Amino acid sequence: MKIDGQHYRTIWLDSDDDTVVCIIDQRPLPHQFIIEALHTVDDVFVAIRDMHVRGAGLIGAAGAYGMYLAAVDAVSHDNPLAIIKRAADKLKSSRPTAVNLSYAIDKQLDCINNVLSMSDIPAKTKTLAQTIADEDAQACFSIGQHGFPLIRYLSEQKKGQPVNILTHCNAGWLAFVDHGSATAPIYASHDAGIDVHVWVDETRPRNQGSRLTAWELEQHGVPFTVITDNTGGHLMQNGLVDIVIVGSDRTTHTGDVANKIGTYLKALAAQDNDIPFYVALPSSTFDWVIQDGCKDIPIEQRDGDEVKHIQGLDGNTLKSVLLTTRESNTANYAFDVTPARLVTGLITERGICKPNKASILQLYPEKRVND
């Protein structure tokens, strides 16, 4: 992705000091573009927990880089494996719903367990973190290629009239290492000259839609309109949405999709109006264990203050203002689960499949286990 013409990923090692991890702090976006340097595993923990970085793929990559920083630190102490184990547990606890985080950390732990000499651990975990980041970017690029024909088909059906795509939250470039998941087919279509327009759900309480997705699309020149989270149903009833594409923080191998709170409501509206509802995800987002997503995916509850306060620009200054009375009680569930029956298809890096075990395993046969 380019910002003001310059290419960026969302996470990288400092070119002057490869024990420093650089990220784009997503909290002050779109008003301020700030690059933050993370020096320790604790810095990474805070960056994930407090959402300097967020989004399924990026959390995974950040976790992988965090394990690398832990390894760099651990080898200078006694009992490095215990330090690394503690770092892994801490990082995993930073966000409970996204499965990419434990996927990446477990990969690092496997790697460390297979290293013969402790002194090799920093180099090995560094390479693996970069591989995980590269694979994430590559997977998102492939999702774009596989999702592109869906939008091209709609464009043909509409004889070139703009294809209206609704998306929720930010499953964009900023949520991954590059390209994004839900946005990848949109960018691919736009770049291929197809006329697309994106309805961007604001996505309360943290406004990842109006702050991040809108900013991404603006940087890339894709036409978009920001709407409140309440609006999508009305648009669908009135023929103003051709396709819904969202991301996922965890999708069971049975097809249930955990994604940002409110996704389920849009899936219901899509079904009620016969509009295709697609979920775009790299395979690192699949949960190969849980069978019933609605029952068994842990749903993060965040601080209610995120509902009570909101940040915006007052003149040129970032300000947080109080929306409710000081005494108001609030609840802040971060995700919900859309049952497989409401999902038209999953767009993965290997192609599109139905949201059921058989179809998913057809794309990922190596995940078959003998019953």
Add this chain to the structure above:
Amino acid sequence: MKIDGQHYRTIWLDSDDDTVVCIIDQRPLPHQFIIEALHTVDDVFVAIRDMHVRGAGLIGAAGAYGMYLAAVDAVSHDNPLAIIKRAADKLKSSRPTAVNLSYAIDKQLDCINNVLSMSDIPAKTKTLAQTIADEDAQACFSIGQHGFPLIRYLSEQKKGQPVNILTHCNAGWLAFVDHGSATAPIYASHDAGIDVHVWVDETRPRNQGSRLTAWELEQHGVPFTVITDNTGGHLMQNGLVDIVIVGSDRTTHTGDVANKIGTYLKALAAQDNDIPFYVALPSSTFDWVIQDGCKDIPIEQRDGDEVKHIQGLDGNTLKSVLLTTRESNTANYAFDVTPARLVTGLITERGICKPNKASILQLYPEKRVND
């Protein structure tokens, strides 16, 4: 309703000067409680259009009082009927979706047409405005009485555990002259000692839920939790909502319900989880002409700046902050239509009926027309 122990209605004539209409300016709530004096029909027009007052019943009462102010002014000019007619057209144009407005204004026009002497018009329209306000308050009180058994039944089913009621927007005291529509059964239940808890949808973009409904409930001592508009579906999936009660800005006599944008999404979630979805409305909110609410109820589009900016408290100062980039395009549909098939029942001042023509006409037989 009491505010800090003192009884208020939402609209009344100044006790010192009965040509001045007093309202509570709802824009700075819950942070500031300001009473505004309206002197002219233009003041009333601005107060309705810019939402100093809002809500189906209160808009109707404000329209009625606006016609009274127009009459007071008109009789001191030549051609008072032309002045009154222009005032009626202007007031009707202030908000297109709520039917209570044209209901009240047409009642005033009928009254004026039946007055023999022009000099009687101010007194007659004043009396009628007060009657319309009284009827609104009385209808809401009756809605509370008819809705109360629904909540009492759920409380019995739950053996006294709190009944969780989800509501959207503000169909409370502030949306009417007193009591509210959706809130009336809640207040009646709470006052009768039933343990209730209200999930208050924030209701973007103008946050009538988190600003107004929450404030009302807090003043009345009813336990509540503010949630983002995205949250209700997840709560319903997880057994945390026992009943949904919302208001309406226009309900067709065929049972289609126009209400604040986002209501349709909650109705879909209620249906998907077998949760009763009730709409509370005085009969002044019925549209006896339109057959197909989804096709034919006009949906107001408001300024997109309402999506881009939000007002809140910075220290003790009310501030408006910018949420998006300055260039972001936004759309702001104010209402959506929930089709009758998703509605469990309508709670009216005459009792509860099904959302269909036959059942509604059984309660309102005087509205039967010969085919």
